[in-house]
Amino acid sequence: MEDSKRTEIGELGEFGLIDHLNKSIKIKNPSTFKGIGDDAAVIEAGDHVKVVTTDLLLEGVHFDLAYAPLQHVGFKAVAVNISDVAAMNAIPKQITVSIALSNRFSVEAVDALYSGINAAAEHYNVDVIGGDTTASRSGLVISITAIGEAKKEELSYRSGAKVNDIICATGDLGGALVGLQILEREKQVFMANPDMKPDLDKYTFVTARQLKPDSRMDIIHELRELGVVPTSMLDISDGLASELFHICKASNVGVTIYEDKLPIDKQTFDTAVELNMDPITCVLNGGEDYELLFTIDQKDFEKLEKHADIHFIGHTTKPEDGKNLVTKSGTVVELKAQGWKHF
Amino acid sequence: MEDSKRTEIGELGEFGLIDHLNKSIKIKNPSTFKGIGDDAAVIEAGDHVKVVTTDLLLEGVHFDLAYAPLQHVGFKAVAVNISDVAAMNAIPKQITVSIALSNRFSVEAVDALYSGINAAAEHYNVDVIGGDTTASRSGLVISITAIGEAKKEELSYRSGAKVNDIICATGDLGGALVGLQILEREKQVFMANPDMKPDLDKYTFVTARQLKPDSRMDIIHELRELGVVPTSMLDISDGLASELFHICKASNVGVTIYEDKLPIDKQTFDTAVELNMDPITCVLNGGEDYELLFTIDQKDFEKLEKHADIHFIGHTTKPEDGKNLVTKSGTVVELKAQGWKHF
Incomplete structure (x- = not known):
């Protein structure tokens, strides 16, 4: 990363950085009805549409395990994605759950996290259909993608x-x-x-x-x-x-x-x-x-x-x-x- | 995390941990055709099916910026997800891209990462439809979800x-x-x-x-x-x-x-x-x-x-x-x- 010019991310801010990155994105596929810019993306699905949203949550940035029990962290990680599906006026159906964890976490701790994830999946009636489990050098990372369904005319943008x-x-x-x-x-x-x-x-x-x-x-x-x-x-x-x-x-x-x-x-x-x-x-x-x-x-x-x-x-x-x-x-x-x- | 019993993740190993976590997962929605257990999940989409796959990549675990240029890290992060869609015999159409980064990264560095992501999106003809951009206390984290399409009878499990x-x-x-x-x-x-x-x-x-x-x-x-x-x-x-x-x-x-x-x-x-x-x-x-x-x-x-x-x-x-x-x-x-x- 030896750049001749170095612009700090702080100069743009979070929204500024997102706007900056999104400028380079072009939509090419006719099955993409709505890309970036709403609570969720919208893609074609035959007689209905799917909405897709994703969130990346990091320990120390989005949650603090000093006071957040792992069950609640798991539940909340799902809930915030479901909330984006709800915001499109769609019904959530599936989620993927990826986690990265360091050896600081025991199997029992991971079970506690998953008990919250599974409780949320039950509560919102969604299926956990995939994900990734990997090692982390530092804290816990959770990435969830939620997929919902609606009729095209039911969507609220x-x-x-x-x-x-x-x-x-x-x-x-x-x-x-x-x-x-x-x-x-x-x-x-x-x-x-x-x-x-x-x-x-x-x-x-x-x-x-x-x-x-x-x-x-x-x-x-x-x-x-x-x-x-x-x-x-x-x-x-x-x-x-x-x-x-x-x-x-x-x-x-x-x-x-x-x-x-x-x-x-x-x-x-x-x-x-x-x-x-x-x-x-x-x-x-x-x-x-x-x-x-x-x-x-x-x-x-x-x-x-x-x-x-x-x-x-x-x-x-x-x-x-x-x-x-x-x-x-x-x-x-x-x-x-x-x-x-x-x- | 005061557990009466502490089981180290290393005792189970990566596949063991994944099997352990997946045991607690039940599929409830009829629109979920295939959950965890293949290269991608399969969900109903009217006249066709969608395949969904996700990967979580962490600096220091999956890539080393000491020798991996950020452009290549971005390209590879997309390619590995496309590869999972390919493995279902489906055609990739959309991806979401979430990144977490620390203030060690400049805007120019993020641009380099995204130039690789966008080059891969172009190469595989997929649309970047969403994602999340957030701060990280340590290294770069990339989470990508890819969505592809196929006729049900075209899928290879x-x-x-x-x-x-x-x-x-x-x-x-x-x-x-x-x-x-x-x-x-x-x-x-x-x-x-x-x-x-x-x-x-x-x-x-x-x-x-x-x-x-x-x-x-x-x-x-x-x-x-x-x-x-x-x-x-x-x-x-x-x-x-x-x-x-x-x-x-x-x-x-x-x-x-x-x-x-x-x-x-x-x-x-x-x-x-x-x-x-x-x-x-x-x-x-x-x-x-x-x-x-x-x-x-x-x-x-x-x-x-x-x-x-x-x-x-x-x-x-x-x-x-x-x-x-x-x-x-x-x-x-x-x-x-x-x-x-x-x-």
């Missing part, structure tokens, strides 16, 4: 939102970020004094949001039963604001969301305050909740109106109206996306 | 060989292993004395076999043109003997192969001798050649007889006849599989 669609978010947001802060705090306490037992009883909800998120396949099945196809959809992995930006860019719309409509759990709120974090910032920029963000045509509002776990947080606007948050006091502020930075 | 089928191997074998030994030797020389320039001119063929293998998609297309569907097939990634064992187990047959029929390149032979390695052992147990091993019905022999790059190395037998190598002197010796060990 990021790019389908129209002006004046209603913006919906499922569940509650910010919990996974707050849970991570608690786990990191208790880890520091424990490292400073190994006799201190971490006190996590007060924080079971937020730590579970971080350690064992559930993909919202329940919502996907309910949307089908109610006959609603979202005009656009993605899963909230990088934070609500960042995902809204994706919809704006892909669909060429603006958004207006309302602070008093944003869903936050009481424990998330209280813990954020305890940690001197702004709860609304946690909701807007906290990642890893794996809830769904989608837009619906106004005609579908009645069908979802009574759903206890779908929140109507705002609406799409003309692109020139920008991206706005209306605060509780009625002030309109510009929405900023922050997202996760690993680099 | 490991399990289809019948007694008295003809065993075919493409290309030549052992080169990649011998190339690896040369590269390792020159690396040691260079590390002992950085002023020494590695002398690789004599070894261009074998080092290329290691650094930039080509999947034999050309053979797959030729087999189609000739109207031959192999009764069983796999790619030679772990060594000829090991792959023959897979056919024997999956198809419940024995094999007899002939030393004088085994294909070896002159440079591979000469370099093996120079390195005090037995050339035939290199052919039998050298991995990573990514040639194809397949069996055909005798009625198809005429169609392939004149093919310059397909070698008829033996035939299948009743399972009770075992796995045998007939040496040049006519002695029958039992075949042993060794394969690659990463753990």
Whole structure:
């Protein structure tokens, strides 16, 4: 690697690097309906389509075995991929699971990891159809690819939102970020004094949001039963604001969301305050909740109106109206996306 | 990971660990035609089937950047997955590419890696449809999933060989292993004395076999043109003997192969001798050649007889006849599989 010019990856950032790499990619095969640029790719499959998504998870970057039990790491690794299939409004059917591990791991530890993977495969009704098992010089590496099915007309892309669609978010947001802060705090306490037992009883909800998120396949099945196809959809992995930006860019719309409509759990709120974090910032920029963000045509509002776990947080606007948050006091502020930075 | 019992992974070995993990896996979805156990999984796709395969490659385990240029690492990462699609007698169409990298890598280095990935995508006519780009605390990690297409009746599984089928191997074998030994030797020389320039001119063929293998998609297309569907097939990634064992187990047959029929390149032979390695052992147990091993019905022999790059190395037998190598002197010796060990 003796380059005459050396550009640091940090100069581009994660999204910048991905954009840079994707520029060189061209689609050639007619069976590729959608390549890079959504939660999953879409390929032709005779009478239906397959969606394909993949995630690469590394110890020390995506999970910390100091507080994440291996069962939960396995479950989460599957769930985050299922979440991307859900975000296409498709039904997951198969996964491949590749792992790399060092001799620090015993067979019993690998079994614990796989018990989580298999529990998730059972929970989401997917088959583990392949993978690769190999040695690692350092930590645990997990790579999962998930494949789902849908009729072509059932798919929800990021790019389908129209002006004046209603913006919906499922569940509650910010919990996974707050849970991570608690786990990191208790880890520091424990490292400073190994006799201190971490006190996590007060924080079971937020730590579970971080350690064992559930993909919202329940919502996907309910949307089908109610006959609603979202005009656009993605899963909230990088934070609500960042995902809204994706919809704006892909669909060429603006958004207006309302602070008093944003869903936050009481424990998330209280813990954020305890940690001197702004709860609304946690909701807007906290990642890893794996809830769904989608837009619906106004005609579908009645069908979802009574759903206890779908929140109507705002609406799409003309692109020139920008991206706005209306605060509780009625002030309109510009929405900023922050997202996760690993680099 | 406080286990009451600790079993080291080394006690099971790579294949033992994989068998152990696969025991817990059950197939539930009718759209999964074939799960773990062949070169690729097979899933339903309306009027055809998709084959799916994945590989996880780690710096320091699967490649050494001390002598492997990043372009070649990228090309090879794609080629080894294409090879698994070829081994199912399917045509590759899409790949996902995930990479993890540390800040040791510059944007220019990542571009070099991707130039190899894109060159391979072009060469094999596949689309890069997705992936993941993330940070790594240590070395480069590459995870690729390849998806191919075939008609159901075109697939070649490991399990289809019948007694008295003809065993075919493409290309030549052992080169990649011998190339690896040369590269390792020159690396040691260079590390002992950085002023020494590695002398690789004599070894261009074998080092290329290691650094930039080509999947034999050309053979797959030729087999189609000739109207031959192999009764069983796999790619030679772990060594000829090991792959023959897979056919024997999956198809419940024995094999007899002939030393004088085994294909070896002159440079591979000469370099093996120079390195005090037995050339035939290199052919039998050298991995990573990514040639194809397949069996055909005798009625198809005429169609392939004149093919310059397909070698008829033996035939299948009743399972009770075992796995045998007939040496040049006519002695029958039992075949042993060794394969690659990463753990």
